[in-house]
Every structure is written in structure tokens, then in C-alpha cells.
Amino acid sequence: MTPPDATLRGFCGYAMKRAFLGVQADLNRVLAPLGLRMMTFSALVVVTDCPGLRQAQLADALSVEKPNMVALVAELEKAGLIERQRAAGDRRAHALIPTDAGRALCARAIAAVQAHEARITSGLSKLELQTLMQALALMERTASEETTHA
Amino acid sequence: MTPPDATLRGFCGYAMKRAFLGVQADLNRVLAPLGLRMMTFSALVVVTDCPGLRQAQLADALSVEKPNMVALVAELEKAGLIERQRAAGDRRAHALIPTDAGRALCARAIAAVQAHEARITSGLSKLELQTLMQALALMERTASEETTHA
DNA sequence: TATTGTTATACTCTATAACTATA
DNA sequence: TATAGTTATAGAGTATAACAATA
Numbered sequence: 031m032t033p034p035d036a037t038l039r040g041f042c043g044y045a046m047k048r049a050f051l052g053v054q055a056d057l058n059r060v061l062a063p064l065g066l067r068m069m070t071f072s073a074l075v076v077v078t079d080c081p082g083l084r085q086a087q088l089a090d091a092l093s094v095e096k097p098n099m100v101a102l103v104a105e106l107e108k109a110g111l112i113e114r115q116r117a118a119g120d121r122r123a124h125a126l127i128p129t130d131a132g133r134a135l136c137a138r139a140i141a142a143v144q145a146h147e148a149r150i151t152s153g154l155s156k157l158e159l160q161t162l163m164q165a166l167a168l169m170e171r172t173a174s175e176e177t178t179h180a
Numbered sequence: 181m182t183p184p185d186a187t188l189r190g191f192c193g194y195a196m197k198r199a200f201l202g203v204q205a206d207l208n209r210v211l212a213p214l215g216l217r218m219m220t221f222s223a224l225v226v227v228t229d230c231p232g233l234r235q236a237q238l239a240d241a242l243s244v245e246k247p248n249m250v251a252l253v254a255e256l257e258k259a260g261l262i263e264r265q266r267a268a269g270d271r272r273a274h275a276l277i278p279t280d281a282g283r284a285l286c287a288r289a290i291a292a293v294q295a296h297e298a299r300i301t302s303g304l305s306k307l308e309l310q311t312l313m314q315a316l317a318l319m320e321r322t323a324s325e326e327t328t329h330a
Numbered sequence: 331t332a333t334t335g336t337t338a339t340a341c342t343c344t345a346t347a348a349c350t351a352t353a
Numbered sequence: 354t355a356t357a358g359t360t361a362t363a364g365a366g367t368a369t370a371a372c373a374a375t376a
Contacts, residue, residue: 034230034241037290038222042297042313043203047218048243049316050200051344052323053193068197069366072188080184086334091184093198095368100336122334122375140187147192153318158311163192165312166199168303173202201367219343236357245345250359272352272357 042169053150060146064139065109069094071139073102077112078128078136084117085124111135192319203300210296214289215259219244221289223252227262228278228286234267235274261285 038044058067066074069092076091077083083091089099103126106112111132117123128136151159188194208217216224219242226241227233233241239249253276256262261282267273278286301309 034226034233034237035222037225037229041293042301042309042316043200043207043218043293044222045313045316045320046196046200046203049320049323050193050196051243052320053196056323057193067365068193072185072194075187076184079187083184084334087184093201094366096335097337097369098367117334120334120376124335143191143193150319150322151192153322154315158315159192161308161311162315163195165304165308166192166195169300170195170199170202172300172303173199173206217342234357244343246358247346247360248344267357270353270357272350274358 056150057143057146060142061139064135064142066135066139069102070106071143074106074111074128074132074136075140077106077126078133081127082125085126088126106132196319206300207293207296210292211289214285214292216285216289219252220256221293224256224261224278224282224286225290227256227276228283231277232275235276238276256282 033039035044054068061067061071072092073088076088080087085099085103086096088094088103089096092099094102103112103114103124107114110129113127113129114124115127117125154162183189185194204218211217211221222242223238226238230237235249235253236246238244238253239246242249244252253262253264253274257264260279263277263279264274265277267275304312
């Protein structure tokens with residue numbers, strides 16, 4: 031009758047984990063043919079939206095620590111999707127620029143992800159989806175406040 | 181104006197990731213004083229709810245691969261929270277039993293997690309919370325179907 | 331002094347193949 | 354032959370300290 035994790039199922043954090051891991055695994059399957067993962071896709075989208083932004087800004091936007099950004103950017107650069115240029119006015123910084131190939135792949139990847147999103151949310155009404163997105167944004171803010179107050 | 185990840189913010193998968201990582205980090209802060217993490221807490225709750233269940237059943241309940249269950253169970257056993265007993269009738273299997281200390285800690289941890297859940301969902305109405313939980317469960321099912329059909 | 335990017339390092343979670351001892 | 358638990362291993366993501374070059 032009741033599954034072994036019945037108690038856990040009552041916890042929102044546990045439900046979020048199970049749902050996210052499933053969605054992420056599914057999303058990575060969608061992105062794999064394009065040579066991308068969730069992390070590299072996210073970075074490519076931000077660089078394409080904000081050409082010229084610096085590595086520290088990208089790390090901040092994605093909530094990734096700077097040291098972990100290095101390999102990620104190097105991977106995208108090696109794949110020919112973005113370029114690192116010395117920022118004018120600050121020779122320490124790298125300005126990140128999407129290549130033509132990066133922009134093209136980004137457009138294809140966004141289309142694939144949008145189709146994937148439509149599939150995984152197909153069982154939700156417009157109102158339910160809106161409530162879900164608002165709830166997730168609110169919980170993200172609340173959790174970060176809790177952590178900050180620690 | 182628009183943040184660098186504005187495009188990503190429109191994706192449900194990205195919103196789920198950010199919310200989950202925030203909630204998980206916050207939850208781990210709550211559990212740390214009890215010597216637990218989200219994974220060890222989850223395992224302890226299941227063993228306490230279903231004393232005598234086997235390692236493979238625990239792994240299945242938590243969607244963890246069996247090899248990854250070994251260290252987790254060993255950690256709980258070393259902490260004196262559960263015991264491994266040879267299952268009667270199948271000398272290959274381990275029956276997992278909570279100790280008195282395990283049951284006591286589990287009760288305290290559940291209370292702490294419930295208080296934590298109340299905090300992070302405090303901005304949501306009862307109906308919004310219900311919609312959120314249903315949406316997460318539905319997306320988990322949908323994602324697993326997608327993956328299975330691959 | 332402070333910041334950008336970097337190296338080195340470590341921990342957690344996850345995933346697969348292969349072994350052992352039982353069945 | 355199949356299963357329960359194990360070992361070994363590897364890939365991601367995440368986290369902190371410390372360094373060189375530059376500001």
C-alpha cells in the first residue's frame with residue numbers, strides 16, 4: 031500500500047529533488063545530440079544573450095563559483111561556441127563572445143529545450159504552470175534568505 | 181534591467197534547479213547539527229518507517245543505485261543509527277533495523293525538517309502549495325516516461 | 331589592497347562493470 | 354542462472370584556499 035518513502039513524499043524538498051533529477055536527466059538526453067548539457071547550455075544562452083560579459087559576471091548569473099566556471103568556459107571555447115577576448119580597459123578580465131557557430135547552436139538548443147519544456151509541463155494547465163513557476167521563484171528567494179541569515 | 185539569465189528564467193527546468201539547490205543547501209544547514217544530510221536523513225526515515233527492509237529495497241525507494249547505497253548505509257551504521265542484520269531465509273540479504281538512537285534522532289530530524297518546510301513554504305497559500313506538490317509529482321512521472329521511451 | 335582568472339584540492343551525488351556469496 | 358551486496362572506478366556539480374597578473 032504505502033510506499034517506503036511515504037513520509038518523505040510529504041516533504042516539498044524531497045518532491046523537488048525527485049522532480050528536478052528526473053527533469054534534468056531528461057533534459058540532458060535532449061541536449062546530448064547537440065553536444066550540450068544543462069550547465070553548458072545555460073552558459074551558452076547567457077553568453078549569447080549578453081555578448082561581452084565577463085567570466086565573473088557569468089558565474090554570478092549562474093550561481094557558480096568562479097573556479098568552477100573555468101573548465102565550463104574552456105569547454106565551450108574548445109567546442110568553438112564562444113571566444114575569450116581580453117576586455118578593453120581591464121586586462122585582467124575576459125570578455126566572452128559567442129561565435130557564429132555558438133549562436134546557431136544556441137538557437138537550435140533553445141528550440142529543443144522549449145519543445146522539451148512543453149512535453150514535461152503538458153499535464154499542467156496554464157494557471158497551474160504559472161503557480162508552479164511563481165512558487166519556485168518564491169522558494170528560491172526564501173531559501174537564500176534563510177541561508178544568508180545563518 | 182533584465183538579468184543575464186532572463187531567457188533561462190523562463191524555463192521550468194532552470195527554475196526547478198535554482199529552487200532545489202537553494203532549498204537543499206538550506207535543508208543541509210538545518211540537518212548538519214544532527215550529523216545528517218538530505219541523503220542520510222532520507223535513508224534514516226525510510227528505515228525507521230520500514231524496519232527490516234533490505235538494502236536493495238531502500239535503494240529502490242530512494243532511486244539510488246545499489247553501489248551508491250553501500251557507503252550510505254555504512255555511514256548510518258557507523259553513526260549507530262541503524263544496524264545490518266542477516267535476513268532470515270536469505271543469507272545474502274541485509275535487513276536494515278533502526279537503533280533506539282536512530283529512532284530518536286529520526287524523530288528530532290523530522291521535526292526540524294517540518295519546521296524548515298514550514299519556513300520555505302510560508303509565502304504560499306494552502307492551495308498554491310497543493311498545486312506545487314501535484315505539479316512536481318506529475319513532472320516527475322512525465323520525465324521518467326520520457327526517459328523510459330528513449 | 332582588492333579583483334580577475336586560475337590552479338589545486340576535496341566532497342557529494344550519480345552511474346556502470348565486475349566480483350562474491352548465496353539462491 | 355539469477356539475485357544481494359560489494360568493490361572499483363569514473364563523471365558531474367559544488368566548495369574553499371591560495372596564487373599571479375592587474376587594478
